[in-house]
Amino acid sequence: MNLDALTYAGNPENLSDVDLKYSGSKYRFVHGDITDSELISSVMEKHDIDLIIHLAAESHVDRSIHGPADFIRTNIFGTFVLLEAARKYWKNRTDVLFHHVSTDEVYGSLNESGLFTETSPYNPRSPYSATKAGSDHLVSAYFHTYQLPITISNCSNNYGPYQFPEKLIPLMILNMINSKPLPVYGDGLNIRDWVHVDDHNEGIWRIVTNGTIGSTYNLGGGNERTNIDLVKILCTEYSQINRQEKEELLSLIRFIEDRPGHDRRYAIDSTKLKSELGWKHSIDFQEGIRNTINWYLSHLDWVEQVKSGEYQNWIEKNYSGRM
Numbered sequence: 082m083n084l085d086a087l088t089y090a091g092n093p094e095n096l097s098d099v100d101l102k103y104s105g106s107k108y109r110f111v112h113g114d115i116t117d118s119e120l121i122s123s124v125m126e127k128h129d130i131d132l133i134i135h136l137a138a139e140s141h142v143d144r145s146i147h148g149p150a151d152f153i154r155t156n157i158f159g160t161f162v163l164l165e166a167a168r169k170y171w172k173n174r175t176d177v178l179f180h181h182v183s184t185d186e187v188y189g190s191l192n193e194s195g196l197f198t199e200t201s202p203y204n205p206r207s208p209y210s211a212t213k214a215g216s217d218h219l220v221s222a223y224f225h226t227y228q229l230p231i232t233i234s235n236c237s238n239n240y241g242p243y244q245f246p247e248k249l250i251p252l253m254i255l256n257m258i259n260s261k262p263l264p265v266y267g268d269g270l271n272i273r274d275w276v277h278v279d280d281h282n283e284g285i286w287r288i289v290t291n292g293t294i295g296s297t298y299n300l301g302g303g304n305e306r307t308n309i310d311l312v313k314i315l316c317t318e319y320s321q322i323n324r325q326e327k328e329e330l331l332s333l334i335r336f337i338e339d340r341p342g343h344d345r346r347y348a349i350d351s352t353k354l355k356s357e358l359g360w361k362h363s364i365d366f367q368e369g370i371r372n373t374i375n376w377y378l379s380h381l382d383w384v385e386q387v388k389s390g391e392y393q394n395w396i397e398k399n400y401s402g403r404m
Contacts, residue, residue, distance in 0.1 A: 083096065086112070118165070131174075134180045135182060138213065143247070156215070160216035168223060187235060188201045190204075199297045234297070240370070242373065243383075255384060263335060266338075271343060273306065274302050276304070299350060300360075313331065314370060
């Protein structure tokens with residue numbers, strides 16, 4: 082059961098293969114908003130839902146800076162609506178699970194050393210991360226107060242196919258394709274940890290099938306890169322794939338004004354997930370980057386479709402002169 086509001090980043094075609102193969106049997110799509118309590122309750126009851134994997138969220142930090150209200154509504158109130166529906170429908174059942182997918186950004190910013198663990202204190206520093214921290218606390222509170230069976234995962238930056246073009250890696254790839262400037266915030270030395278979306282999905286599945294109820298699991302890629310180094314890696318791989326001069330691509334890099342509250346470093350310790358549930362990375366970072374570039378090069382029709390309309394209007398308004 083896939084419930085999606087299909088806002089600017091939503092696209093039913095992303096799951097067209099699943100729809101074609103399983104529609105009417107194992108797969109159903111519901112167009113709806115997680116803040117709609119009547120709809121959520123109706124879906125829970127009509128389809129006897131016993132597992133919720135809560136991925137719905139406003140997720141782009143830049144958008145949260147320009148318009149925090151949507152983040153508060155979806156990430157906090159929407160999570161509350163889902164939790165309440167689950168609590169009321171499941172009552173005291175123990176054969177059910179509410180899994181909440183969150184982010185490493187709730188922990189704030191790291192210094193040059195150290196890793197985020199499941200016991201790291203929360204220190205969110207953007208409207209986005211603050212709303213995700215709030216939703217994490219709500220989910221945990223429903224476990225402690227109502228004994229609702231829950232698990233939480235906090236992941237590092239994702240990359241891979243179908244990622245919306247506002248995110249760093251697809252943005253750089255698409256700008257290279259169109260010979261546009263490659264905008265890098267500040268000095269480019271902010272560090273992020275990258276995990277391929279397939280490895281992330283595998284981690285989520287291990288948690289929902291074998292995780293300890295009430296537990297949080299950190300899920301990282303073990304691939305720390307400064308933003309500028311990541312952009313240079315993308316330039317190198319793209320030049321080899323598309324037979325283009327690397328120096329020509331590197332010349333497109335532009336350092337732009339840093340965004341407010343830009344955390345310096347994220348890095349996740351995934352020891353708990355690995356030791357308890359046997360999770361491990363299956364996709365090499367360089368291989369994953371190369372495959373991601375190839376995916377976007379072969380799906381330019383999809384890119385043009387998702388970049389139309391509301392998204393394009395927003396990007397032109399907020400990034401005028403930077404792109």
